[in-house]
Amino acid sequence: MKTTIDIPDKELKDAMRFTGAATKREAVVTALKDFNRRRRMAALTKHFGTSDTFMSHEELMKLREAE
Numbered sequence: 001m002k003t004t005i006d007i008p009d010k011e012l013k014d015a016m017r018f019t020g021a022a023t024k025r026e027a028v029v030t031a032l033k034d035f036n037r038r039r040r041m042a043a044l045t046k047h048f049g050t051s052d053t054f055m056s057h058e059e060l061m062k063l064r065e066a067e
Contacts, residue, residue, distance in 0.1 A: 012024060019034075021027035055063070 007024075007028070012027065015021070015027040015031050016024065019027050019030040021030055
């Protein structure tokens with residue numbers, strides 16, 4: 001989808017530098033993907049430790065040692 005937005009030059013240059021993007025579009029898409037991933041991870045952390053059906057860290061380590 002084509003959208004026209006006004007992004008401050010310094011912010012866009014920083015995004016290109018931090019992402020290693022070769023184009024403005026690539027920098028914006030990478031930044032959006034990273035933002036969305038971080039929000040999804042933050043939403044998942046609310047559920048951390050709320051289920052009895054998952055293995056504990058200790059149980060997982062014992063299972064890995066047994067292999």
